[in-house]
Amino acid sequence: MRAANRLKVFFNSIKGKIFTLFLVAFLAACGLTLLNVWTLSAVRERLHLSERYDDLSSAILEARRFEKNLLIYGGTQSLREGLLYLDQAQAAFTDLAEDIGRMSGPEGVEDFQRTLAQYRREFAALDDAQDADKDLARTAGKRLVDMAGELIATKRERIHKTIFEVSLLPMAYLGIFLVFMAILIRVIAVSLLRPLAMIGTITARVAKGDFSPVDSGGHHIVEVAGLLDALNRMALELTANQEDLLQARKIAALGTLTAGIAHEINNPINNIALSAESLLEVHGDALDDDAREIAGDILAQADRAGEIVRNLLDFSRTEKAQFSPLAPDVVVKSSVALLKNQLLISGLTIRLDVPPNLDRVAGNLRHLQQVFLNLLQNAAQATPAGGTIDVAGRDASDFVCLSVRDSGQGIDPENLPHIFEPFFTTKDVGQGTGLGLAVTYSIIKRHGGRIEVESEPGQGTAFFVYLPKAGRSPVGTGEASQEA
Structure with missing residues (x-):
């Protein structure tokens, strides 16, 4: 569970998203590279098969040449050479039978094999054959040459098609790169630029004295959500500090004022208190009850005023x-x-x-x-x-x-x-x-x-x-x- 939570946090972070994008890009590049290797391998294989088709066609043409020599000049040497080339043609056909089947189907393979076998029989009998049999050999040979030419033409067409498909791969690379760049730009815009623009707006508002918290909106990007939370904490602390600063300045200003007032009125209060005490001590017996009560009130109010002065002095005290x-x-x-x-x-x-x-x-x-x-x-x-x-x-x-x-x-x-x-x-x-x-x-x-x-x-x-x-x-x- 902890590992799953750590992975979730990682993939919700900016570095996780960038890692994912580059991983996808790397896998896409690997896939395209493998596709390119496979395509080139297919082209190389088809070129090799094309060479075998050329071998097949060349062997048949050579056999036709010795067929002509045998018909004109006779002799067992031309017969042996012709049969040797037909054996080479048979070997090349055996190698190409599977590929011919993919191009022409099973019927095409059987037709070519049957024509090649017929031509071999007719060719072997040319030494003492009649004119009619010689026409059959020439007809089978011509048909065999035509069939080999059609196979070569079809194979070359398929090779050209494969080469054209390979030539499209760079365009595919470019298209995938553009798609990747579009996704990357979107991720950067949504995950970075938009939150940064919002943070810029918030800081500008803070600079103007507005410290109200900002709703992070449940942002899924870990770094952005953390930054917005930090900005909110900063705004709250700035608000508290601003209130403290205002209170401190208010106290400092009043302290300066009250200190001056306290010093100015302290001496008159002391004189009033001393005068009232002297009046009671020296002339107390001569005073009636109302006068003594008034003198006592003067002393009480002087004491109260003195307490206020002492509080003012304590309030304005600045020494360390x-x-x-x-x-x-x-x-x-x-x-x-x-x-x-x-x-x-x-x-x-x-x-x-x-x-x-x-x-x-x-x-x-x-x-x-x-x-x-x-x-x-x-x-x-x-x-x-x-x-x-x-x-x-x-x-x-x-x-x-x-x-x-x-x-x-x-x-x-x-x-x-x-x-x-x-x-x-x-x-x-x-x-x-x-x-x-x-x-x-x-x-x-x-x-x-x-x-x-x-x-x-x-x-x-x-x-x-x-x-x-x-x-x-x-x-x-x-x-x-x-x-x-």
């Missing part, structure tokens, strides 16, 4: 962090430990399934803790009291995949493409800045990894973080991707 091999379970457990009390207060259960024997990842512990803190905080805010959050880890080829799954209400499909965009949030006003996932995306990108999300309304949300294994992938050069 120091990476080291980290155990994935240590990264996850240390991040969970920072939120353990908050999760207990919220009535949530967290389940960890991160094997300690997973390969180490290359990263910065503080930055990765921030990633999982953001994901865990989002999961805690989305999960109702009594719900669970699952954190798991598994091997994924050159990456380690760490997932955070909540049991909340999920994310609407129309919001999924935007969740990693800066300042995008589905929370109520005042409940979030929309920078947490953008910062997470940026950090994972700097680690050479990617983040994916799966969510269905009412079924919860799962984030999958892919981090390159230590020593297996260059850090800081990978592209993060979002899949919704």
